[in-house]
Each structure stands twice: as C-alpha cells, then as structure tokens.
Amino acid sequence: MSALPLNSQNLPYPDPLHPIIVHFVIAMVFFSFFCDVLGYFTRNVRLFEVSFWNMFVAAIAIFIAIIFGQFEAGLAQAQKAAQSTLNYHTVLGWSLGAIVAAIAAWRFVIRNRSPRKVPPAYLGAATLLVCLVFLQVYLGSKLFWVYGLHVEPVVQAMKQGVSP
Incomplete structure (x- = not known):
C-alpha cells in the first residue's frame, strides 16, 4: 500500500481545505451573532430564524473543518517553535466544536420555546x-x-533541512 503523493505544500490535494471550510464557519458564527443582536434590539423575528440556521450549519461545518485541520496538521512539518501554538489551536478547535454544538442546541431550544425573542444569557x-x-x-x-x-517556500525549505 503506497502513500498518497504530496504536492509542494505537503498535501495530497491542490490547496489546504481547512482554511476554506473554517472561514465559512467563522462567517456563519459571526453572522448568527450579528442577527441575534440586531433581532434583539429591533424585535425582528426573521433575524432570529436566520441566526438559528447559521448556527445550525456552523455546528455541522465546524466538525468538517476540525477533521481537515487534524489531517492537514498531521501532514505539516511544523517547526518546534510552532508546536505549542499548533497544540493550543488544536485543543481550542475541538473545544469550539463542542461549544458551537452546545450553543446551536441551546439556540434550537430557544427557537422552539420562544421564537420571538432570545434571552440576554444566550x-x-x-x-x-x-x-x-x-x-x-x-x-x-x-x-x-x-x-x-x-x-x-517554508515546506520546501524544511524538506531541504533548512529550518526557517
């Protein structure tokens, strides 16, 4: 069984997918928050619905981002100096997966119990x-x-034994 050939970025596919997916999640979480805050002050129920669906999809997409992040981190030739940041990013990523899922579940309960408002605690x-x-x-x-x-350039330097 042979390993997948890696490109010049040390990946088996053209570009890193983790940043693409994670930017989608970031945008959805921020937009959900924006819609809830705006809906809270304007009492626009439609904004609460938009917020719910953004958080719901973000709760699914964050785990796809985490999976690609783990895969791509495993292929990265991280410098020793980067290791603590990478570890912290990994732990916080998994934690955010759980937090986003919990907040999406809470948002679902709020949507079902009182669809016309969100509590300040939320x-x-x-x-x-x-x-x-x-x-x-x-x-x-x-x-x-x-x-x-x-x-x-960093991947190529590391492959040649040069540590930037």
Whole structure:
C-alpha cells in the first residue's frame, strides 16, 4: 500500500481545505451573532430564524473543518517553535466544536420555546463564543503567517533541512 503523493505544500490535494471550510464557519458564527443582536434590539423575528440556521450549519461545518485541520496538521512539518501554538489551536478547535454544538442546541431550544425573542444569557454566551473564535483566528493566522504551515517556500525549505 503506497502513500498518497504530496504536492509542494505537503498535501495530497491542490490547496489546504481547512482554511476554506473554517472561514465559512467563522462567517456563519459571526453572522448568527450579528442577527441575534440586531433581532434583539429591533424585535425582528426573521433575524432570529436566520441566526438559528447559521448556527445550525456552523455546528455541522465546524466538525468538517476540525477533521481537515487534524489531517492537514498531521501532514505539516511544523517547526518546534510552532508546536505549542499548533497544540493550543488544536485543543481550542475541538473545544469550539463542542461549544458551537452546545450553543446551536441551546439556540434550537430557544427557537422552539420562544421564537420571538432570545434571552440576554444566550447573547452573553454567544459573545463569549465570538471572543473564543477571535482567539482561534489569531492562532490559525499565526500558524500560517508566522510559522508558514503548508506555505510552499517554508515546506520546501524544511524538506531541504533548512529550518526557517
């Protein structure tokens, strides 16, 4: 059984898929939060429905992002300096998967019990979620822009034994 051939980015497919999927999740979580806050102040019930569906889809998509993130992290030739950031990003990613799923479930209960409003406690939890997502974005950006995970010149240098 032979291994899949890896390209110049150390991947078996043309480009990293984790960032593509995760940006979709980030946008959906932020848009869900925005719709809930706006709906809370304007009392527009349609915004609550938009918020629910965005969080619902984000709760599914985040696990797809995590799976691709784990796969691509396993293929990355991470420098020792990047390892702690990668570990923290991984733990926070799995934690966010659980948190987004829990918040989506809570949002589902709210939608069924009182579809015309969201409680302030939910908005507080969603605010915390948004803050954690910002932290995760920072960590992921650091892995790409500082440590060059799956960036072609860095991958090529590491293959030649040069550690940037």
